[in-house]
Amino acid sequence: MHVHLMGGWDGEHVDMLGYQRYLNSLLYAGVTTVLDMGNVLPYIQQLRHEIAAGRILGPRIYLAGPVMDGPDPFWPPISYVVSSEAQLPSYVNQLKMARVDVVKAYVGLSERLLTGLVREASKDSLRVFAHSWSLGSADVIRTGIAAFAHVDSPPISDETVRLMRERGVASITTLAMLESFSQRRLDRLAFLSAPLVAQVTPSQFLAALRTFAAKAPTPAESTARARGLVRLQTAMRNVKQLVDSEIVVAAGTDAPYPGVFLGEGVHRELELLVEAGLTPLQAISTATRNAALLMKDTTWGTVAVGKRADLLIINGDPAHHIADTRDIETVILRGQVLNRKDLEFDPKSDPGFEVVGSIFRE
Numbered sequence: 001m002h003v004h005l006m007g008g009w010d011g012e013h014v015d016m017l018g019y020q021r022y023l024n025s026l027l028y029a030g031v032t033t034v035l036d037m038g039n040v041l042p043y044i045q046q047l048r049h050e051i052a053a054g055r056i057l058g059p060r061i062y063l064a065g066p067v068m069d070g071p072d073p074f075w076p077p078i079s080y081v082v083s084s085e086a087q088l089p090s091y092v093n094q095l096k097m098a099r100v101d102v103v104k105a106y107v108g109l110s111e112r113l114l115t116g117l118v119r120e121a122s123k124d125s126l127r128v129f130a131h132s133w134s135l136g137s138a139d140v141i142r143t144g145i146a147a148f149a150h151v152d153s154p155p156i157s158d159e160t161v162r163l164m165r166e167r168g169v170a171s172i173t174t175l176a177m178l179e180s181f182s183q184r185r186l187d188r189l190a191f192l193s194a195p196l197v198a199q200v201t202p203s204q205f206l207a208a209l210r211t212f213a214a215k216a217p218t219p220a221e222s223t224a225r226a227r228g229l230v231r232l233q234t235a236m237r238n239v240k241q242l243v244d245s246e247i248v249v250a251a252g253t254d255a256p257y258p259g260v261f262l263g264e265g266v267h268r269e270l271e272l273l274v275e276a277g278l279t280p281l282q283a284i285s286t287a288t289r290n291a292a293l294l295m296k297d298t299t300w301g302t303v304a305v306g307k308r309a310d311l312l313i314i315n316g317d318p319a320h321h322i323a324d325t326r327d328i329e330t331v332i333l334r335g336q337v338l339n340r341k342d343l344e345f346d347p348k349s350d351p352g353f354e355v356v357g358s359i360f361r362e
């Protein structure tokens, strides 16, 4: 419930023409539905349309379209720049015409602009998901947002939890992204040889990631990694508190980031949720039932007569050993058993697209 379908492996340099690789890697890992939380609007809109029409094979896409940010956006190519309330009606109208599923609000919005955005979006029954609660949790909730896109810093207060419960505000986990910031996972690279990564990832991307992981950090990078680890630990405590308080918590990864792959990433996220103190079944529910609750869609998310047949058959017992989710026997997408062999990366038929550009403001 939090990806950016722009390809690449580091979250900055993108591979949009290589979309089929990433759609395949998601399906290969058993991800049958995603929420794209920020992208180039016409691009992600067309990707959703072609998958829904059956001309491209991929998971069902929910989308936010652009990130709504302030006058100096972090991710210029995927952002709408909001500098005054006067812009909001036409921006929201554009999102409505594009049939976005939710609106994504980012850190550069002032409280006044965020409040205006929520008000304008609600006229079209559109819900606003905000980046995180670092701007002043309780005040952000009082703007009327429907969910937080992350659960990290600062430590969540009882007041925030109470307001979230009262107003039905949900949250998305993205622990995998924080683990990437800490680079903790890159200390041991054995996971790059595991099937959910190795069978679906171009070898040049894995080579680039290995080089990235081996690079000695600058003092500034060391500080950033240490901060990332603190943020990860804080987010783990927050997510446990939210689950214990019966807030709707849905699994997300914010893939791609270094070591956070589209597909494999959600299996890592579930492991991190168990590390945070959730039971394996609670963790699995964040990626199934709770994801559907987040999207207010009753047609999927649980196994019941009449629901969409998006199913995984697993070798093992993930209810007791969460890493067993990785051992996938069969993926069923909209009632069709997928041939997972066909989803594997094949250098002979792949065009060899490379990552280019940068969506980040340097």
Ligand SMILES: [Zn+2]
Residues within 6 Å of the ligand: 002, 003, 004, 037, 038, 254
């Ligand atoms: Zn994101």
